[in-house]
Amino acid sequence: MAPSITALFLLCSAFSSSTVLSALLGRPINVRLCSYNMNLVLKWDPPEGADSGLLYTAKYKSPVTKYRAGCVNISALECDFTSHHISTYGEYTGGVQALRGVESSIWVESNPITLDKDTIIGPPSVSLVSKGATMEVGIEDPVLWISDVRSVYAGATYNITYWKSSQSEKRSSHVVQRTRVILNHLDSWSQYCLQVNLQVNTARSSKTSMPSNITCDSTTAAGNGSPWTAAVLAFFGISVAVALVAAVVMKWKSISTFLFPKDTLPQCLKESVLAPPVSTLQSLKELHPQEETCVQLLLVSGDRGMEEETPQPEATPFMLHMSGERSIEEETGGWRRRQEHGGGDSNG
Incomplete structure (x- = not known):
């Protein structure tokens, strides 16, 4: 009799402990597997009446694979499986478990989804x-x-x-x-x-x-732009024109003084500016004047047998200009000719 009572007591104690543990660490609720633009995210809500210190572990599987860990000991209420090499046409199921220290809740599975059929496509x-x-x-x-x-x-x-x-x-x-x-x-x-x-x-x-x-x-008229565009451009052009006119009026005194100055130039500067230009050739002639050389021209008449000496003409524009050497040679040649002619006459 005693052994039976002891066994019954242990069984009740174990059941009571399990009930208390379950009440302290509830399971996640509203577990769902979602997809937006081809991602795969498991979401859930915390157990009812749970404190904020719970952690969660999430996993996923397909019809051809066993459960694979997705997130371990996280405090967030969702787990993203998108980066785990999922297929655009695959079917998946998720599961989540609540944890606190060495305690844990039971696993809660989500609804299965087929990615291309159940994903929500965002707006274009x-x-x-x-x-x-x-x-x-x-x-x-x-x-x-x-x-x-x-x-x-x-x-x-x-x-x-x-x-x-x-x-x-x-x-x-x-x-x-x-x-x-x-x-x-x-x-x-x-x-x-x-x-x-x-x-x-x-x-x-x-x-x-x-x-x-x-x-x-x-819309606008066919082939035309917006009326607001034309209005803005016209207003801008008028504004610029008005601003320019106002600036000219305000600064007219300075502008007129600059364009028509009252001060006159000194007399020396006026003469320099108004003097006629002098050519380069004339300037060189003034710097280096040419020297004129006049030679004596003797005319000898063969018929009369006498030499006549012409007086030296005055300097005219047609005077023959020669260098010093050439004049001496010609005078020497003329003297020789006179000597020859003179000798001939005397001999005759």
């Missing part, structure tokens, strides 16, 4: 440029954490919804694959708004991305 980036009475729409795909949109979802399209801002209930749509689209047949001088989302229709999944931000711009 959109730009809008007005070109006269048309609009040019530029679209960029959402950036995925692994791979890219066109590799995962072949044949994805864009749904462009646009409307006149004054008539938001009347909306038009275009489904295109291009990243550059021209919207035609728009009213001039009107504001239009648009929104774009990505549509995926494949054999594995059919889904729509989050919509882009609403983007608005105004």
Whole structure:
């Protein structure tokens, strides 16, 4: 009888201890596996009534692999498995456990997800440029954490919804694959708004991305720019002209003094400035005057047999100019000729 009572007491004690431990260290709640733009993140909430000193360990698995550790002894309420070589078409399940010292909660598993089917695709980036009475729409795909949109979802399209801002209930749509689209047949001088989302229709999944931000711009007349641009340019030109005129008026005294000075030049400077230019040749002649040499010219008549000496003519512009040597030679030659002629006459 005694052994039976002892065993029953031990069993009750063990059950009581387990209940107390479970009450002290609860398990995480609201455990879910999420994916945004092809990432893989396990999220959870702390146990009810738990203090802030708890730590957590998270893991993940696929149908073909066992659980793999993702995060160990972390205080955050999420664990990112994206960098653990996950597949864009893989199916995954996550699990998390609460820890405090040597105590731990039970493992709590998440919902399974298939990445390409269950991921949430973010909004595309959109730009809008007005070109006269048309609009040019530029679209960029959402950036995925692994791979890219066109590799995962072949044949994805864009749904462009646009409307006149004054008539938001009347909306038009275009489904295109291009990243550059021209919207035609728009009213001039009107504001239009648009929104774009990505549509995926494949054999594995059919889904729509989050919509882009609403983007608005105004059309103008065909081939013309915005009226505000012309107004701003005209205002700027008028402002510059007024400023220049005001500056000239305020500084006119200084400008007139500079252009028409009252002071006169000294007389010596006036004579130097107003004197006629002197040629270089004339300057050289004045610096180095030429010396004139006059020679005596004798005329001898053969018929009369006498020599006549002509008087030395006055200096005229036609006077023969010779060097000193040549004049002496000619005089010597003339003297010899006179001697010869004179001798001949005397002999005869």
